[in-house]
Every structure is written in C-alpha cells, then in structure tokens.
Amino acid sequence: MDTSLAADPGPEIPPARWSGVDPMMPRPFTVKRVRKELADTFTLELEPADGGGPIRFQPGQFNMLYAYGVGEVPISISSDPDDPSVVAHTTRFVGSVTEALVHTRIGSLIGVRGPFGTHWPVEIAQGEDVAFIAGGIGLAPLRPAIYRVLSERQKYGNVVIFYGARTPEDLLFRKELQSWRSRFDINVHVTVDRATGRWNGRVGFVTQLIRGGGFDRHSSVAFICGPELMMRYSIQKLQEHGLGNDRIFISMERNMKCAVGFCGHCQLGSQFVCKDGPVYRFDNIEDYFSIWEL
Amino acid sequence: MVSRKGKTNGDAAAAAGAGTMERAVIDRDGLDALIAALQDDGYQVTGPAVRDGAIVPGRLATGADLPMGWTDSQSGGHYRLEQGDPDRMFDYVVGPQSWKASLYPAEQLLFTARRGEHGFTVDEPRIDAPRLAFFGVRPCDLAAIRTLDTVFEGGPFTDTRYQVRREGVFIVAVNCARSADTCFCASMGTGPKAAGGYDLALTEITAEGRTRFLIEAGSERARPILANLPQQPAGAKDVEAAETAVAKAAKAQTRAMVPEVEALLKRNLESPHWDQVGKRCLNCSNCTLVCPTCFCSTVEDRTSLDGHEAERRRRWDSCFTMDFSYVHGGSIRRESSSRYRQWMTHKLATWHDQFGMSGCVGCGRCIAWCPVGIDITEEARAIADSEGRK
Numbered sequence: 001m002d003t004s005l006a007a008d009p010g011p012e013i014p015p016a017r018w019s020g021v022d023p024m025m026p027r028p029f030t031v032k033r034v035r036k037e038l039a040d041t042f043t044l045e046l047e048p049a050d051g052g053g054p055i056r057f058q059p060g061q062f063n064m065l066y067a068y069g070v071g072e073v074p075i076s077i078s079s080d081p082d083d084p085s086v087v088a089h090t091t092r093f094v095g096s097v098t099e100a101l102v103h104t105r106i107g108s109l110i111g112v113r114g115p116f117g118t119h120w121p122v123e124i125a126q127g128e129d130v131a132f133i134a135g136g137i138g139l140a141p142l143r144p145a146i147y148r149v150l151s152e153r154q155k156y157g158n159v160v161i162f163y164g165a166r167t168p169e170d171l172l173f174r175k176e177l178q179s180w181r182s183r184f185d186i187n188v189h190v191t192v193d194r195a196t197g198r199w200n201g202r203v204g205f206v207t208q209l210i211r212g213g214g215f216d217r218h219s220s221v222a223f224i225c226g227p228e229l230m231m232r233y234s235i236q237k238l239q240e241h242g243l244g245n246d247r248i249f250i251s252m253e254r255n256m257k258c259a260v261g262f263c264g265h266c267q268l269g270s271q272f273v274c275k276d277g278p279v280y281r282f283d284n285i286e287d288y289f290s291i292w293e294l
Numbered sequence: 295m296v297s298r299k300g301k302t303n304g305d306a307a308a309a310a311g312a313g314t315m316e317r318a319v320i321d322r323d324g325l326d327a328l329i330a331a332l333q334d335d336g337y338q339v340t341g342p343a344v345r346d347g348a349i350v351p352g353r354l355a356t357g358a359d360l361p362m363g364w365t366d367s368q369s370g371g372h373y374r375l376e377q378g379d380p381d382r383m384f385d386y387v388v389g390p391q392s393w394k395a396s397l398y399p400a401e402q403l404l405f406t407a408r409r410g411e412h413g414f415t416v417d418e419p420r421i422d423a424p425r426l427a428f429f430g431v432r433p434c435d436l437a438a439i440r441t442l443d444t445v446f447e448g449g450p451f452t453d454t455r456y457q458v459r460r461e462g463v464f465i466v467a468v469n470c471a472r473s474a475d476t477c478f479c480a481s482m483g484t485g486p487k488a489a490g491g492y493d494l495a496l497t498e499i500t501a502e503g504r505t506r507f508l509i510e511a512g513s514e515r516a517r518p519i520l521a522n523l524p525q526q527p528a529g530a531k532d533v534e535a536a537e538t539a540v541a542k543a544a545k546a547q548t549r550a551m552v553p554e555v556e557a558l559l560k561r562n563l564e565s566p567h568w569d570q571v572g573k574r575c576l577n578c579s580n581c582t583l584v585c586p587t588c589f590c591s592t593v594e595d596r597t598s599l600d601g602h603e604a605e606r607r608r609r610w611d612s613c614f615t616m617d618f619s620y621v622h623g624g625s626i627r628r629e630s631s632s633r634y635r636q637w638m639t640h641k642l643a644t645w646h647d648q649f650g651m652s653g654c655v656g657c658g659r660c661i662a663w664c665p666v667g668i669d670i671t672e673e674a675r676a677i678a679d680s681e682g683r684k
Contacts, residue, residue: 109413264590272648
C-alpha cells in the first residue's frame with residue numbers, strides 16, 4: 001500500500017476482510033476482567049475459550065458481543081492491536097445487553113463475532129504529524145490507534161491528542177492520559193464541557209483545543225471519534241486550520257444487527273457502515289454527512 | 295454478476311446461441327408430465343396456488359393444482375382475483391408473496407445456546423432444505439432472485455443459510471402474455487420475457503382456439519427433462535405467437551420508471567417532495583414485505599423459562615420502523631419522509647453502488663399492496679417534474 005499522503009490524495013482505507021467461517025456464529029470467550037472505568041462505563045477483557053487463536057484486529061475495528069439469551073451489540077475494540085492475547089472492549093451500560101455484559105462474572109462466557117469493519121489507517125500518517133481528536137467514550141475506539149502510533153513513535157512527526165469530556169468525572173482512561181502527558185514526545189490536551197469539584201484544567205469544547213494547533217496545517221492526518229455533532233465541528237476547525245478532507249478520518253455509529261452487510265440497519269446512503277466503515281476518510285462520506293436523517 | 299457453479303446456467307446457454315436452444319410445444323398434459331418429472335427427480339415443486347383470494351407460491355402435487363382460468367385486477371392499493379378466460383393458465387401476474395420467502399424465510403433460527411457448567415455452548419441448526427423447483431417464475435421475479443443471489447452470495451461475506459436453500463433450485467419461468475396495471479418491468483429491463491437464468495421457460499400461446507405452451511430449455515440439466523415430455527416440435531408460427539404475446543404484454547404496460555432514476559434520486563436527497571410523500575405514507579412496511587428483493591432483517595433473542603436454553607432468530611425487518619435506525623439516544627430516521635426516502639433511494643439508487651444493479655425489478659407489488667396506493671413510479675416522476683419546475 002502507498003504510505004505517502006504527500007504525493008496524491010491519499011490511499012483509500014483497505015476493505016474489511018473475513019476468514020471464511022459463518023460470520024453469524026459467535027465464538028465463546030472467557031471474561032478475564034471487568035474493569036469499572038467511570039460511573040457508567042466499563043472495560044471487558046476477553047480471551048478465547050474454544051481453543052482457537054486470538055482475535056487479530058486492526059485499530060478501530062469492532063466485535064459483536066453476545067450476552068447469553070439477551071442479545072448482541074457492536075462494540076469497538078479498545079485494547080492494543082499488537083497484544084492479541086487479550087481483547088478489550090470499553091462501553092457504557094445503557095441498554096439491556098451492555099447491562100448484562102457489565103454484570104458478567106470473571107470466568108464466565110460471552111459470545112464474540114468479529115473483528116469487523118475498516119480500521120484507522122495510522123500507517124499512512126508515517127512521516128507526518130498526527131492529531132487524535134476524541135469526545136467522551138470516543139477515546140476508546142481511538143486508543144488502539146494511539147497504541148499503534150506510540151509503538152512506532154519515531155516514524156511519526158508531532159503527535160497531539162485532543163480530548164474532551166462532559167465533566168471531569170467523564171474523563172476516560174485518566175491514568176493513561178496522565179502517563180501520555182508526562183512523555184516529552186506527545187502533546188495531550190484535555191478539556192471538559194462543565195467543570196465540577198476541584199477541576200483546575202481547561203473548560204470548553206474539544207473543538208476549541210484544535211485552534212491551539214501543535215500539528216502541521218496541511219500535511220497532518222487527523223483521526224476523530226465522538227458524537228456526530230462533535231465530529232462535525234471538529235472537522236470544521238480542521239478545515240479552517242487548513243487540513244484537507246482526505247486527511248481527516250472519522251468513525252461512524254449506526255444500528256447494527258449482523259455486522260456483515262445483510263441486515264441493512266447500518267446504511268448511510270450507499271454505505272453499509274458495518275463493512276464499508278465504521279472508519280471513513282471524510283471526503284468519501286462528506287456528501288452524506290450534512291443530510292438530515294439520512 | 296455472481297458465478298453460480300452447478301446452478302442454473304441459463305445465461306451460458308443463451309450465450310451459446312439460439313441454435314443450441316431446445317424448444318418444443320406442449321399442452322396441458324405436458325405441464326402435468328413436467329411437474330411429475332420434476333418430482334421424480336426429487337424436487338418439491340412450488341408454484342402458483344390460490345390462497346386467501348390471491349395467487350401465491352404453494353406446493354403443487356399435480357398439474358391439476360395449477361390455478362386455471364384466473365386473472366387479476368391490480369392498481370394502487372388494489373388487488374383482486376377475477377375469473378378470466380377459462381382455458382388460460384397464466385393470465386394472472388404476481389401476487390403478494392414472492393419466491394423470497396422460499397430462499398430467505400421470514401423467520402429462521404440462527405443458533406441455539408445451552409447453559410452449561412462453564413457458561414454456554416452454541417449449536418448451529420442443520421438446514422434441512424428440500425430440493426425445490428420453482429414453477430411459474432415471472433421474469434421480474436427471476437430478476438429478483440438474481441438480485442438476492444448478489445446480495446447474499448456476491449460480497450465479501452456469504453449467507454450460508456441462503457446458499458443452502460438456493461443451491462440447485464430448478465426454475466421453470468413463465469413469460470408474461472398479460473400485464474397488470476401495476477407492472478412496469480419493461481421500463482426496468484427485466485421483462486415481460488425472461489432473458490436467462492432459468493432452466494425451462496414457458497410462454498402460453500393460443501393457436502386455433504387451443505391453449506398450448508412454447509417451452510424452451512435454458513440449462514443443460516433441463517434438456518433431458520424436456521426431451522421426455524409429450525410434445526410437438528415448435529414451428530416458426532409458435533415462436534412468433536410467443537413473441538407477439540410478450541410484446542403485447544410489454545406494450546400494455548401503463549406505468550414506467552422514469553429514465554436515469556438513479557442519478558435523479560441521488561441529486562434530490564433533499565427534495566421537498568420527500569415531505570409530501572412522507573405525509574401520505576403510513577409507515578406500515580407492506581411495501582418492504584411484498585418486495586421480492588427487500589432483504590433487511592433483525593434478530594431476536596429468546597430464552598426458555600428456566601433459562602437453560604436460548605436461541606437467536608433472524609426475521610424480516612423493514613426500514614419503515616423507528617427501531618430500524620435506533621442508536622443510543624434515539625432513531626436516526628424519525629420522520630416518515632426520511633424513512634420513505636431511505637426505502638426508495640436504496641431500491642432505485644444506492645443499490646447500484648452496493649450491488650451493481652437496481653434493487654427494483656418492476657413487479658409493481660409495492661404499488662398494489664400499499665394501503666394508500668403510493669406508486670413508486672409516480673413518486674419518481676414527481677421528483678423529476680419538480681426539477682423541471684425549478
């Protein structure tokens with residue numbers, strides 16, 4: 001694959017691939033650990049229970065997690081793609097399935113299908129500056145991409161992380177953010193919409209951080225994940241900053257029942273977000289992005 | 295198009311030239327013999343049957359089960375079976391059910407899970423699909439089957455449940471000698487004559503007051519079956535009579551899809567017309583259920599009362615429900631207009647991007663079975679007209 005962005009508008013994201021077994025059948029995985037991250041957010045660490053190999057995934061891909069008898073939900077993988085011994089998913093418990101998942105005991109089984117979808121193509125940003133822009137739980141699907149970049153830190157230019165959450169209590173992966181922030185080779189900027197308690201950090205939307213820069217105006221690559229509105233305004237700021245739409249990658253969220261393009265629920269115009277996405281180079285879905293209720 | 299090894303090789307046979315095509319003329323006894331021959335070959339024969347006042351695919355035991363002498367009256371929001379010419383066998387067109395239900399059942403079991411000492415085990419059900427022969431497939435529905443083949447077998451993933459049922463289906467097509475008011479296959483390029491993809495094709499012809507059928511083989515495996523039927527050689531007159539009959543049916547079609555509808559809809563995603571049709575649409579999902587190509591589904595999880603057994607089922611779903619586009623926080627398509635736009639633009643425009651073909655075959659079912667008579671051809675025309683007014 002062409003790894004240079006400077007020469008041409010940039011390579012497309014490679015299509016998702018599948019190994020060939022029936023994609024609708026879940027594999028049993030053992031719950032190794034349930035870590036409470038925030039009041040309403042947890043991380044589930046899983047390992048295969050069927051004697052089969054680990055799930056080899058790329059940053060930004062997702063799995064379908066099945067809670068016995070309750071149902072299935074698409075959840076992004078939040079762990080290190082270069083450590084496939086464990087696969088972790090960070091999610092909020094907001095529905096019946098995630099509610100069941102958060103209450104699973106260590107050692108019990110859940111079903112897993114995946115990995116599905118396109119990935120954050122961090123490799124194309126080698127030699128250039130990288131900006132990660134995350135809103136709320138959107139940091140979870142970006143974390144594997146951050147791990148990947150940091151594991152080959154010398155291959156990239158400046159690395160900036162812009163992270164915004166609603167309140168200080170909603171800041172995900174706080175310890176990790178602090179440890180990244182202590183490094184001399186990354187810039188980590190954090191903001192909250194509303195300050196509570198003893199917060200002495202920045203207050204404001206994540207879009208306001210982008211103005212601060214720290215990445216090249218034209219030859220950077222930005223990876224954005226968060227609520228659609230937050231991504232919309234972040235893109236606007238990046239465009240004002242001078243970044244082309246072919247250098248901006250976002251991850252879309254839609255209803256998904258099958259993850260393989262059969263159920264039709266995830267459609268966004270011509271796109272099946274499950275297999276053509278969830279990660280898109282922005283210029284490829286730009287036209288759809290502004291259309292109401294598409 | 296998808297390569298279909300070991301299945302209907304109609305296209306290949308057609309490509310080999312008309313000279314190699316075998317044809318003959320048979321009468322009613324020939325139809326009986328054909329059904330019997332298919333049964334002898336181990337096929338379960340499914341064909342047109344009158345049920346609940348409509349013609350739907352049903353199991354045929356003998357040729358006597360075929361609904362003789364019926365015709366249908368169809369228009370926006372209207373379908374009635376009526377007495378027709380008592381000697382004619384195929385003067386009705388398509389009813390509410392398509393062959394979709396045979397290849398892709400409205401509800402199917404995906405897996406069963408059993409609770410054990412350490413969690414649970416998952417079992418995939420065996421699909422005991424009979425070898426099916428589809429008898430009386432109209433050209434629009436033949437195109438719809440090709441479309442479903444592409445959807446379920448043509449991409450990076452294959453739906454094995456569809457594949458198992460589809461494998462080896464024997465198709466006896468029937469070219470249309472009559473169109474209903476709702477038919478617009480001629481403008482979609484799918485009919486009223488089948489272009490291939492069948493094993494055998496029938497055209498009903500009336501010559502010298504007698505109803506007979508021109509029968510043509512479209513695959514290698516159909517040749518021995520055809521050869522053993524009681525028949526007469528097909529003369530130039532018979533072939534001409536069949537051509538005339540389908541040409542008449544094409545000419546009789548009053549509805550047509552506007553040309554270049556794909557591009558038209560793509561540049562009108564924000565047309566005010568969507569609000570207009572959204573106000574008439576009841577979001578009942580009838581159109582998606584009767585559509586022979588609508589493939590969307592949802593899943594349902596059930597558990598036994600004691601919790602020892604759980605199952606996951608897949609069933610047909612419709613983009614007209616609020617639930618369809620639900621993500622945490624609400625549905626993406628809350629307005630009726632958004633949901634109608636999703637259905638129509640998917641069918642006629644974005645389907646081309648996804649599968650390299652139209653999702654509409656011009657069967658007209660969505661028009662007849664819409665309780666308020668919304669007509670997809672009229673809606674497309676209204677959008678085209680609104681461009682002219684700009």
